[in-house]
Amino acid sequence: MRLHEDTRRMKIRPDALASRLRGKPESIYLVHGAEPLQREESLDAIRAAARAKGFDERIVLYVESGFDWNALKIQATSRSLFAQKKLIDLRLAGGSPGKEGGQTLTWYAGSPPSDVILLISCDIRLDRRATSTRWFKSLESAGAVIETFPIRxxxxxxxxxxxxxxxxxxxxxxxxxxxxxxxxxxxxxxxxxxxxxxxxxxxxxxxxxxxxxxxxxxxxxxxxxxxxxxxxxxxxxxxxxxxxxxVVDSARFGAFDLLDSALEGKGERTMRILRTLRDEGSEPIQILASLTWGIRGVCAVAKRVEGGAGIDEAARSEPGWWAKKRLLDLALRRIPRRGWIRLLGVAEGVDRIMKGSPSRSGAIVRWSRADAWCGLERLVLAMCNVKLRHRQPYS
The missing domain is CATH 1.10.8.60 (Helicase, Ruva Protein; domain 3)
Incomplete structure (x- = not known):
C-alpha cells in the first residue's frame, strides 16, 4: 500500500501522460509549466480521457481578482442535471490561489468527490516556494502533477x-x-x-x-x-x-540563450543566436549586460576552483550558477581564469563604445549600432575561444 501511494505522488512527465490516462482517472490533475505546447496538449489529453470515461459535463472556472472560491465548493458538492459525472476546469492565473484559495484547495484534496475530476492549470511554472505550500502538497497527494519543461x-x-x-x-x-x-x-x-x-x-x-x-x-x-x-x-x-x-527559420532566442551557447563554446550556433537577436530588434546594451554577468560569474567560480573547491561546490556557492554547472566546466576547461578576466576588459570596451564614453586614453569613442553589434560579435567569439585572423565587418 505504501508503494502504491508513493507511485501516485510521483510527478508525471508530459510524454508519459498518455499511458497513465489509460488507467483509472485521478481525482485531481494539476498541470503547470512555462512550455505552452506541452501544457496545452496535456490539458487536452486529460479532458479527452475524462470524456471517454463518462465525465461528460465540463465546468470552467477562471480564478481572477475577486474570484469567489465558494464556486468551487458548490460545483464539487452539487449534482448535475445533465450528466452523472463532471470535470471542473480550474484556470489558476498567476500560479497562486491566495490564502482563501489555498484553504479551499486543501479542503477539496482532503475528500475529493468520486464523480468529479478537478483539473487545475497554471500558465507558469510553480517555483519551490509554491510547491512547498500545504495546498500544493495536498493536491499532489490526492492526485497527479504534470510539470512541463522547455525541451533542451x-x-x-x-x-x-x-x-x-x-x-x-x-x-x-x-x-x-x-x-x-x-x-x-x-x-x-x-x-x-x-x-x-x-x-x-x-x-x-x-x-x-x-x-x-x-x-x-x-x-x-x-x-x-x-x-x-x-x-x-x-x-x-x-x-x-x-x-x-x-521549413522557414522560426527559432526564438533570448540573451541568456546566447550566454549559454557562448559558455558551451559553440561558435557557429552562438553567431546564429546573436544575429537572430539583432534581426529581432534586441537592444545591444541588454545583451552585453547578460554576457558581462556571465563572465563575472565564471571568474568568481574559477577563483573558488583555484582555491581548491570542486566545480560542484564552487557553482553552488554562486547564486544562479548551479543550473549552469556543466557549462561552467566546459568554459573553464576551454579558457583559464586569467582569460575570463581579460574578457571582462573586452566587455568594458564594448560598453564604452555603446555609451560613447571616453576610452582609457581619454578619446571620445564614436559609435553606431553596427559598431555595437560588431563588438558583441567579437566578445562572444572570444568567449568561444574562436580566433579571428582579420577584422571583418558585421553583416
Missing part, C-alpha cells in the same frame, strides 16, 4: 523524431537536426512544421500511389522484393531535402 537543445532532435512517429511519419535524423536548429526555443512552431511536412508528404505519397496502383487499387511496396501490398497510411518518410525546401 540536445533533446530537441529526439523529440522531433518521436513526435513524427506518433503522427505517422519517419523523420530522418539529419532532417530532425535541421528542424531543431530552425525552431529552437519555439516548440509550437516546430510542431506546426512537423504537421506541415507530414501533410505535404502524405499528399505526395497519395499521388505516387495513384500512379503506381493497378486495376485492383493495390499499392506495391517499393522496398519489398515480393511486391506485397501495403497500407496507404504507412509511415511517411521526411528527409533532409524535404526540410530544406519547405
Amino acid at each position: 537543445t540536445h533533446e530537441l532532435p529526439g523529440w522531433i523524431i518521436a513526435r513524427g512517429k506518433v503522427k505517422g511519419g519517419a523523420i530522418e535524423r539529419g532532417a530532425a537536426e535541421v528542424l531543431a536548429e530552425r525552431n529552437e526555443g519555439n516548440l509550437l512552431a516546430c510542431a506546426q512544421e512537423i504537421d506541415k511536412l507530414l501533410l505535404l508528404g502524405k499528399g505526395a505519397s497519395h499521388e505516387a500511389q495513384a500512379n503506381e496502383s493497378g486495376d485492383d487499387g493495390a499499392i506495391k511496396h517499393q522496398g519489398s522484393p515480393d511486391g506485397r501490398s501495403v497500407d496507404p497510411e504507412a509511415l511517411i518518410v521526411i528527409t533532409l531535402d524535404d526540410v530544406m525546401s519547405s
